[in-house]
Amino acid sequence: MKKRSAGRKALYVILVVYAIITVIPFLWALSSSFKTLGEIVSGSINFIPKDFTLDNYKQIFSKEPLFGRWLFNSLFIATVGTMLNLLFNSMAGYALARLSFPGKKSIFIIILAVLMIPFQVTLIPNFLILKELGWLNSYQGMIIPGAVNATFIFMMRQFFVNFPKEVEEAAAIDGLGRFGTFFRIVLPLAKPALAAQTIFVFMAFWNDFMRPLIILSDMDMFTLPLGLNSFKGQFISYWNYIMAASMVFTLPIIVLYAFFNRYFVKGIKFTGDK
Amino acid sequence: MKMFTKKERKEAGQGYLFLLPTILILGVFVIAPILYAVFLSFHKVELLGGASYEFRGLDNFLKVTFDDRAIIALKNTAIYVAVVVPAQTFLALVLAASLNAGLKGQKFFRVVYFLPTLTSSAVLTLIFMWMYNQNGLINYVLKIFHLPTYNWIGDPDVALIAIMIMNIWATAPFFMVIYLAALQDIPDSHYEAAELDGAGAVQKFWHITVPNLRPVTSFVVIMGIIGTFQLFDQSYIFSGGSGGPNNSTLTVVLLIYQYAFKTLGTMGYATAIAFMLAIIILVATLIQRKFSKEESLY
Numbered sequence: 001m002k003k004r005s006a007g008r009k010a011l012y013v014i015l016v017v018y019a020i021i022t023v024i025p026f027l028w029a030l031s032s033s034f035k036t037l038g039e040i041v042s043g044s045i046n047f048i049p050k051d052f053t054l055d056n057y058k059q060i061f062s063k064e065p066l067f068g069r070w071l072f073n074s075l076f077i078a079t080v081g082t083m084l085n086l087l088f089n090s091m092a093g094y095a096l097a098r099l100s101f102p103g104k105k106s107i108f109i110i111i112l113a114v115l116m117i118p119f120q121v122t123l124i125p126n127f128l129i130l131k132e133l134g135w136l137n138s139y140q141g142m143i144i145p146g147a148v149n150a151t152f153i154f155m156m157r158q159f160f161v162n163f164p165k166e167v168e169e170a171a172a173i174d175g176l177g178r179f180g181t182f183f184r185i186v187l188p189l190a191k192p193a194l195a196a197q198t199i200f201v202f203m204a205f206w207n208d209f210m211r212p213l214i215i216l217s218d219m220d221m222f223t224l225p226l227g228l229n230s231f232k233g234q235f236i237s238y239w240n241y242i243m244a245a246s247m248v249f250t251l252p253i254i255v256l257y258a259f260f261n262r263y264f265v266k267g268i269k270f271t272g273d274k
Numbered sequence: 275m276k277m278f279t280k281k282e283r284k285e286a287g288q289g290y291l292f293l294l295p296t297i298l299i300l301g302v303f304v305i306a307p308i309l310y311a312v313f314l315s316f317h318k319v320e321l322l323g324g325a326s327y328e329f330r331g332l333d334n335f336l337k338v339t340f341d342d343r344a345i346i347a348l349k350n351t352a353i354y355v356a357v358v359v360p361a362q363t364f365l366a367l368v369l370a371a372s373l374n375a376g377l378k379g380q381k382f383f384r385v386v387y388f389l390p391t392l393t394s395s396a397v398l399t400l401i402f403m404w405m406y407n408q409n410g411l412i413n414y415v416l417k418i419f420h421l422p423t424y425n426w427i428g429d430p431d432v433a434l435i436a437i438m439i440m441n442i443w444a445t446a447p448f449f450m451v452i453y454l455a456a457l458q459d460i461p462d463s464h465y466e467a468a469e470l471d472g473a474g475a476v477q478k479f480w481h482i483t484v485p486n487l488r489p490v491t492s493f494v495v496i497m498g499i500i501g502t503f504q505l506f507d508q509s510y511i512f513s514g515g516s517g518g519p520n521n522s523t524l525t526v527v528l529l530i531y532q533y534a535f536k537t538l539g540t541m542g543y544a545t546a547i548a549f550m551l552a553i554i555i556l557v558a559t560l561i562q563r564k565f566s567k568e569e570s571l572y
Contacts (some may be wrong), residue, residue, distance in 0.1 A: 028404075099288055121549060122308060232400060250397055
């Protein structure tokens with residue numbers, strides 16, 4: 001019995017120490033975002049700001065007039081991109097799980113093969129194709145190429161394969177067509193699978209750095225990660241501003257996580273089971 | 275010739291309609307680019323207004339062997355993969371096993387550990403650059419313990435190590451969740467039997483937990499290999515896009531980016547490097563897979 005409690009204590013030590021290691025960078029960033037430039041430059045190490053100020057948060061919007069625009073661009077691209085993914089991935093997954101048509105197997109295999117292709121191989125040709133389409137520096141250039149996702153098509157297919165057929169048969173008897181059944185009956189019942197997808201797809205769009213770096217050169221069109229990077233170049237020693245901007249950027253994801261927490265773990269488990 | 279009934283034809287039509295967005299998008303932005311990439315990798319590409327191509331055979335692929343920066347990038351990336359993959363896998367496993375022990379406050383720890391996974395690479399890199407500052411938080415802590423301090427961002431000997439530390443910290447919790455799910459599938463009876471034999475916590479970890487998780491570990495390592503070979507965001511932001519100081523944070527993907535978009539006439543060469551990276555990742559994955567299969571025979 002004694003040995004057991006010693007083991008427990010050791011485990012707690014591991015858990016607590018690692019929790020501290022995890023939280024400190026965030027606390028440090030948060031605290032720096034409330035400090036004055038004088039305190040930042042002085043190099044003093046204290047987590048509670050000497051002169052607590054909200055000024056940095058006001059300043060980032062006035063010093064960098066595009067900051068609000070970047071926030072909007074990021075929100076718009078991530079939201080529309082996520083909605084299209086939910087729609088298109090579910091439609092594709094449903095067709096592959098439930099409908100029969102010639103060539104279905106080859107399409108499925110191609111989608112699985114797409115999963116294996118590293119992003120860098122298609123990156124340069126993608127840039128040239130977008131250039132040809134005139135989609136560089138545009139919302140569609142950021143959204144459309146990422147509007148479907150092979151991983152989640154596969155996930156939706158697995159979900160619909162196990163979906164009870166009786167539900168659809170009942171809907172058909174009630175006189176609903178294929179599309180009515182899908183949009184009004186099947187899709188609403190797929191909410192758990194859609195929720196897991198929402199957070200992952202949204203995060204992928206929201207946090208993406210490399211694609212916007214290549215596609216967007218016009219500062220008006222920047223998303224937050226790019227904006228943040230150029231902001232850093234401009235205000236290199238103003239760490240109070242950079243940290244405030246970083247906190248503004250992190251908040252929406254934390255809110256999303258608070259809402260979808262349960263599905264998050266499910267989504268990761270799925271990636272693990274694949 | 276097989277005949278289709280009206281109903282079958284209708285269903286097929288619906289099937290294609292449901293798949294239409296997917297087929298169009300994957301066709302234009304994945305399948306066509308792969309073929310285009312093959313074409314590009316055999317050409318010298320000039321982008322002056324329109325694109326012009328000049329056939330160069332295998333030149334782009336052979337060029338790598340006498341390109342010093344490519345060799346440095348490959349070396350940096352290989353070191354990075356070799357350190358980060360084992361470290362993050364082990365850390366993820368230890369954290370998952372500790373969390374799974376059924377202690378109070380498990381949920382709280384899980385939420386806390388998850389913060390880095392939620393945060394974007396750009397934000398994390400900026401936070402760490404601030405902490406790595408010469409008179410920043412990390413050097414301050416090192417000083418307290420009478421350890422040597424470093425110019426983390428400016429010294430070519432430690433800059434890559436700084437990125438390694440940051441990324442091990444940032445990715446381990448994601449893999450921890452995958453381990454957690456798998457840990458719940460190990461039957462309690464295994465542990466109870468070991469306890470009867472007088473096994474302690476550490477012995478149980480090595481003799482029951484680790485072997486039972488072998489398939490998951492294999493998956494985690496493969497995901498880790500794929501992810502670490504593609505390191506870009508952090509070294510780009512850390513070095514302002516240059517891969518410096520003194521090429522110490524230059525990775526293969528950063529080099530691809532530079533050759534494709536920052537220097538003229540090297541787009542075809544960049545595509546060839548991208549193909550070689552894809553092959554390296556594929557081979558590393560296959561070796562790992564073979565390795566873990568052989569192990570599980572015993």
